[in-house]
Amino acid sequence: MSFRTIEWLDDAVIMIDQTRLPEEEIYNTYTDFQSIAEAIKGMVVRGAPAIGVAAAMGVALGARSIIADTHESFFRQLDNVCDVLGRTRPTAVNLFWGLQRMKRVAEENYSKNLDQIRDALKREAVLIEQEDQTICRNIGKWGNTVIPDGATILTHCNAGGLATAGYGTALGVIRAAHEAGKNIQVFVDETRPWLQGARLTAWELMKSQIATTLITDNMAGFFMNRGDITCCVVGADRIAANGDTANKIGTYSVAVLAKENSIPFYVAAPISTLDLSISDGSKIPIEERPFSEVTHIKGVAISPEGVKVRNPAFDVTPARYITAIITENGIVSGEYRSGLRKAAGL
Amino acid sequence: MSFRTIEWLDDAVIMIDQTRLPEEEIYNTYTDFQSIAEAIKGMVVRGAPAIGVAAAMGVALGARSIIADTHESFFRQLDNVCDVLGRTRPTAVNLFWGLQRMKRVAEENYSKNLDQIRDALKREAVLIEQEDQTICRNIGKWGNTVIPDGATILTHCNAGGLATAGYGTALGVIRAAHEAGKNIQVFVDETRPWLQGARLTAWELMKSQIATTLITDNMAGFFMNRGDITCCVVGADRIAANGDTANKIGTYSVAVLAKENSIPFYVAAPISTLDLSISDGSKIPIEERPFSEVTHIKGVAISPEGVKVRNPAFDVTPARYITAIITENGIVSGEYRSGLRKAAGL
Numbered sequence: 001m002s003f004r005t006i007e008w009l010d011d012a013v014i015m016i017d018q019t020r021l022p023e024e025e026i027y028n029t030y031t032d033f034q035s036i037a038e039a040i041k042g043m044v045v046r047g048a049p050a051i052g053v054a055a056a057m058g059v060a061l062g063a064r065s066i067i068a069d070t071h072e073s074f075f076r077q078l079d080n081v082c083d084v085l086g087r088t089r090p091t092a093v094n095l096f097w098g099l100q101r102m103k104r105v106a107e108e109n110y111s112k113n114l115d116q117i118r119d120a121l122k123r124e125a126v127l128i129e130q131e132d133q134t135i136c137r138n139i140g141k142w143g144n145t146v147i148p149d150g151a152t153i154l155t156h157c158n159a160g161g162l163a164t165a166g167y168g169t170a171l172g173v174i175r176a177a178h179e180a181g182k183n184i185q186v187f188v189d190e191t192r193p194w195l196q197g198a199r200l201t202a203w204e205l206m207k208s209q210i211a212t213t214l215i216t217d218n219m220a221g222f223f224m225n226r227g228d229i230t231c232c233v234v235g236a237d238r239i240a241a242n243g244d245t246a247n248k249i250g251t252y253s254v255a256v257l258a259k260e261n262s263i264p265f266y267v268a269a270p271i272s273t274l275d276l277s278i279s280d281g282s283k284i285p286i287e288e289r290p291f292s293e294v295t296h297i298k299g300v301a302i303s304p305e306g307v308k309v310r311n312p313a314f315d316v317t318p319a320r321y322i323t324a325i326i327t328e329n330g331i332v333s334g335e336y337r338s339g340l341r342k343a344a345g346l
Numbered sequence: 347m348s349f350r351t352i353e354w355l356d357d358a359v360i361m362i363d364q365t366r367l368p369e370e371e372i373y374n375t376y377t378d379f380q381s382i383a384e385a386i387k388g389m390v391v392r393g394a395p396a397i398g399v400a401a402a403m404g405v406a407l408g409a410r411s412i413i414a415d416t417h418e419s420f421f422r423q424l425d426n427v428c429d430v431l432g433r434t435r436p437t438a439v440n441l442f443w444g445l446q447r448m449k450r451v452a453e454e455n456y457s458k459n460l461d462q463i464r465d466a467l468k469r470e471a472v473l474i475e476q477e478d479q480t481i482c483r484n485i486g487k488w489g490n491t492v493i494p495d496g497a498t499i500l501t502h503c504n505a506g507g508l509a510t511a512g513y514g515t516a517l518g519v520i521r522a523a524h525e526a527g528k529n530i531q532v533f534v535d536e537t538r539p540w541l542q543g544a545r546l547t548a549w550e551l552m553k554s555q556i557a558t559t560l561i562t563d564n565m566a567g568f569f570m571n572r573g574d575i576t577c578c579v580v581g582a583d584r585i586a587a588n589g590d591t592a593n594k595i596g597t598y599s600v601a602v603l604a605k606e607n608s609i610p611f612y613v614a615a616p617i618s619t620l621d622l623s624i625s626d627g628s629k630i631p632i633e634e635r636p637f638s639e640v641t642h643i644k645g646v647a648i649s650p651e652g653v654k655v656r657n658p659a660f661d662v663t664p665a666r667y668i669t670a671i672i673t674e675n676g677i678v679s680g681e682y683r684s685g686l687r688k689a690a691g692l
Contacts, residue, residue, distance in 0.1 A: 022650040023647070191564070192562035192563065193562050195649075198640075198648050202649050203650045206653060213655065213656055215656050216595070217562070217563050217564040218502075218596025220599070222595060222599075225598060249562070250563075250565070252567045256567060256603055256606050295544075300643065300646055301369070302536070302541050302544050303541075303545065307544075307560045310559055310565065311565075312565060315565075315567065
């Protein structure tokens with residue numbers, strides 16, 4: 001990869017500023033958990049797996065700043081750190097997964113002294129980041145098996161290196177097919193309102209010299225209907241036990257259009273995106289983001305002043321539209337409830 | 347209506363500049379047919395019926411400027427005027443319908459002197475504009491019968507007063523339901539890339555105090571799937587003999603999503619939008635517009651420099667997705683081939 005999404009360096013967290021891409025490739029340095037929380041909320045870092053890594057690193061930063069005489073005080077303050085980080089974005093489950101994993105590590109090290117606990121948390125956060133890269137490579141390895149040579153792949157939003165610790169989930173599948181020497185090209189939905197496709201996915205794919213065509217979201221159906229799209233691959237923010245998948249707003253539409261045109265529709269996501277505690281997608285909370293994301297683009301107004309707006313950031317694609325879910329542990333299709341449990345090692 | 351889309355005044359054509367809405371309500375004055383052609387191409391005026399009116403007025407302006415000693419010379423130059431106007435935008439059939447109608451009037455008046463022919467053309471252009479307003483009212487009258495009280499109506503692009511000589515086709519239906527005292531609200535797709543929904547439809551509906559909610563195109567499916575949308579109403583740029591309908595890019599996706607969610611999907615259009623000379627939608631030419639409409643918004647870049655882009659301006663919705671086509675002569679559904687002929691008086 002020719003960029004680094006998130007990294008722990010010299011007791012600080014370095015993140016590429018995704019609000020400023022593609023014009024500027026700027027790396028911000030964070031030294032406290034509050035600014036990590038702000039960065040997650042403000043989408044400096046976004047994408048379910050990357051948010052999981054950022055949250056874990058936020059906990060590690062928070063642990064370093066806690067002043068405590070007793071373990072009790074330390075753990076109480078650590079809970080507060082996790083609460084602040086947990087209140088940033090409600091939909092992607094990897095955030096909560098990352099926080100839970102960090103809490104567990106702290107508890108497992110309760111018998112150690114506070115500096116040892118702080119060290120264990122830092123090591124765990126770095127491990128999560130490193131594991132994520134390996135996981136994405138494995139998702140890519142599995143996903144490559146479903147991508148035919150010569151494929152034109154449609155993707156929505158950014159489930160790329162920028163949405164993970166590197167390589168990507170949906171774009172990991174695409175990268176793996178490209179690295180395997182397959183002659184593929186990618187149609188990228190621009191992904192209003194935040195333009196993750198136009199700003200981030202197009203930038204990533206062009207950097208990797210993968211043939212890229214940018215379209216507006218409402219053109220996807222046109223190209224599917226013409227027979228120009230071989231398959232769709234998207235990421236996920238939360239997958240319920242039955243396979244229903246929350247992902248960036250517009251994913252549901254892509255899936256319906258794919259089904260109507262008999263085009264395979266794949267979700268690529270790590271096991272950490274599974275939320276087996278909820279039975280189906282109706283239980284997934286959908287974040288509504290500021291109206292200004294819709295009414296303005298880069299600060300420029302594109303609609304009449306005072307217009308009423310809705311801005312749900314995610315939608316849920318029912319499992320029946322999903323051809324297969326590609327995880328690091330293999331490809332799940334058909335009976336998702338049992339298949340996902342098995343992929344999760346349960 | 348609190349604005350005027352297009353008007354013949356003191357031997358000039360006045361048009362509201364739709365490229366500058368909603369920020370500025372500016373009326374441009376045109377005195378030659380070449381600048382009318384540029385205005386159509388540059389979308390100062392857009393919307394199938396409005397383009398038909400503009401083209402007719404362009405012919406009338408062109409006829410006034412022709413210097414000719416003989417009828418033969420006049421008619422040769424008039425053909426050239428029509429050719430220039432006809433090369434502006436390929437998809438909306440109303441453009442060609444307007445030009446044909448003006449040519450026919452010129453031919454019917456061949457026995458008159460040139461100034462009389464020029465006058466006949468001017469009168470015909472003004473008549474087309476006036477007829478369009480009546481037609482839209484009648485579309486509204488018929489359309490109102492399918493809109494239930496309390497409906498939430500989704501519309502795409504702008505098929506409003508701005509797309510016609512006033513009142514609108516799809517928005518004519520909505521206006522008629524509103525004027526009938528029905529408690530309706532409208533969800534407006536922003537309609538990338540040109541943002542006709544965000545810029546024009548939201549502006550028009552707010553001016554008429556009809557409850558309006560702006561969403562991005564990729565949110566339409568989300569709200570349909572939640573059960574928030576009662577029906578969809580859109581306009582049309584060209585309707586083939588079998589009912590297949592070309593309209594703004596993204597209309598096909600709205601129709602597929604409506605079908606998948608068992609929501610009625612209506613097309614509202616005047617008989618002049620019918621093209622009974624083509625058997626089905628596959629014969630409708632689809633305009634591709636400049637890449638900059640996708641890569642830039644109001645001059646601001648939103649994607650990496652040099653990215654490849656596709657920008658089809660229209661798509662074709664197969665008739666099987668269309669619940670009914672609402673014309674000024676009644677509502678057609680079921681067997682479109684015979685129904686449309688009958689509505690056209692054939």
